Amino acid sequence: MDDIIEPKLILNPEICRRNIQIMVQRVKAWSGDFRPHFKTHQSATIGEWFKQEGIERITVSSFKMAQYFANHGWNDITIAITVTAKHAQLIDQLASKINLNIVLEDENNITELEQQLHNPVGVFIKVDTGYHRTGIDADNLSKLKQLLQLLKNSKKLIFIGFLTHAGHTYHVHGEDQMQKIVKPALDKLLVLKTFLKDEFPLMQLSWGDTPSCSVYNDFYGVDEFRPGNFVFYDYTQSEIGSCNLEDIAVCLAVPVLAVHPERNEVVVHGGAVHLSKDYLRKEDGSISYGKVIAMNGLQWNVDEIVGEVKSLSQEHGIISVEGDSIRNIKPGDQLGILPVHSCLTANLMKQFWCTDGNKIDMMP
């Protein structure tokens, strides 16, 4: 039954629950509210593990995900992706059932949504604290004040605070580099809070990203934390320094299809339709699509490194094997791949086979 004849995403519930418990404790130590991002696991069952740790509010990244978790009993959800007036009907439907927060950053959309919505909805303004992906520049106080003025006069759009995602923490290695990114981003938020606290005393600052929440500790002034990836972590996070390899809770089990000792390579059934095609650049400059380790049944062992996924096509992965371990590998064997980006791998695999024998479904 444990025979791996096609790729399967294996989940170790113990590691996963430990990751959840540790992050709950960390956020508690900062006296913050924890609103974990559920885009990584997309699973009602794993959501329950959060509930058991006292979590009641969550973050998602699409309406589809918000609907799924609302149907599974979550009634306080932030959709952390900028929305527009075109989404009015979707927003209204959800806001009639749950406490919904949305993210806005455009004047016209605020005006239009105010006209179209029937149900009140919480609003975060997305601010850009240095990642430059989306959001109003946190230094652009005049633009932010314009938006706040509109929200102040609104009956449906209830201003909650500023939300940021410091996604550039994904490009660092270790605590020192992290400090250099996180400190200026936090300072920008604090300046906003200082300037606006008299007018908006209940204003909240909402902070995302697993790397900073995993290693940084001085979040003075931040009210809410939305990391998501930490629930599984992945190879990228271990390279950043957010976790160790043994904290990674998911592993793609793949069957070996061919062995090429002459170039120290193994071909596995496990490609871009299973892992996604995200890669990481290691400190030595080399590229990897996954860390390859030994597996025994549904158990993997991070102390038995086999090599790196050197390239991926639709269904195949090519593994560059380290040392002379290729002598022990033959077609039909199985190997484990710690994914470079667990969110994308889970999103492709759509279900988890647990090390304890259970199977867990994700959002269809």
Place this chain on the structure above:
Amino acid sequence: MDDIIEPKLILNPEICRRNIQIMVQRVKAWSGDFRPHFKTHQSATIGEWFKQEGIERITVSSFKMAQYFANHGWNDITIAITVTAKHAQLIDQLASKINLNIVLEDENNITELEQQLHNPVGVFIKVDTGYHRTGIDADNLSKLKQLLQLLKNSKKLIFIGFLTHAGHTYHVHGEDQMQKIVKPALDKLLVLKTFLKDEFPLMQLSWGDTPSCSVYNDFYGVDEFRPGNFVFYDYTQSEIGSCNLEDIAVCLAVPVLAVHPERNEVVVHGGAVHLSKDYLRKEDGSISYGKVIAMNGLQWNVDEIVGEVKSLSQEHGIISVEGDSIRNIKPGDQLGILPVHSCLTANLMKQFWCTDGNKIDMMP
């Protein structure tokens, strides 16, 4: 109804059917058998469009896909991924219902499968003609003869021929570079055929890949062709020179979430969970995750270039806008993205919204 409030993969059936018809004609001109690869569309409905052009034999890249198409009336299928003895039961089930061909490249697996199978199955030996992903080196005649000897004595494993995938054609630009890759690969196959034709007079050479099948013409000696991507083509194929932008049959329609004129960038809802994270490096060295064009309802227009997808996260895409067209873009608008890799995008989106109003499902 045509309002795009979430990413949708739009398919133009006219372009798609034209792509199919042209490839059918090309393969006919080479007097070859056409066994198109169905991993790109993964759809029974689009499969019917091939059937209407006289196609009866197909290629797939997984057992799951083989089962799906067998259930939809296809009874001559090659699974073009190396299999092992662990797959014996899956092979046997399929081979009891349809004409099944599998791909092998390992002695022990041949011996074990011969013992375990009850139903005869066609066997291609995978040969490596220069791509170095998988397969026995086409120059390694002694190894190939060993495998052929085993197959010759087999009752269940019926040797059909050699199968190769010249995937390195994906790294070229234009016909001259293509010639330099395809010619030596074909020569290797012809040498094999010449050496072995007395002993195996019915031996077939099976050739894959869309780039070469789209532009090359001198396939002397090749018996069967297995291109797949051509059914949709994509931005990568247009950069290689396999097609023009107007031959691309699929386009991801995405809603604009935010506009940043100060850096000429637009944020769309359309990320790695929709497009996949494949990218292409253009001839000028820049990287793109997709070509962005104007859309009107479900129709796109390749003459109205908006820009390039410069980066992707899970749900977001950042578009670098060319010229001053950003002045005409506002949140809530829709744009089209010609995918870098249509196989991976289709695999993620799981359904097609047709420009003629129909909806087409894929393998679940």
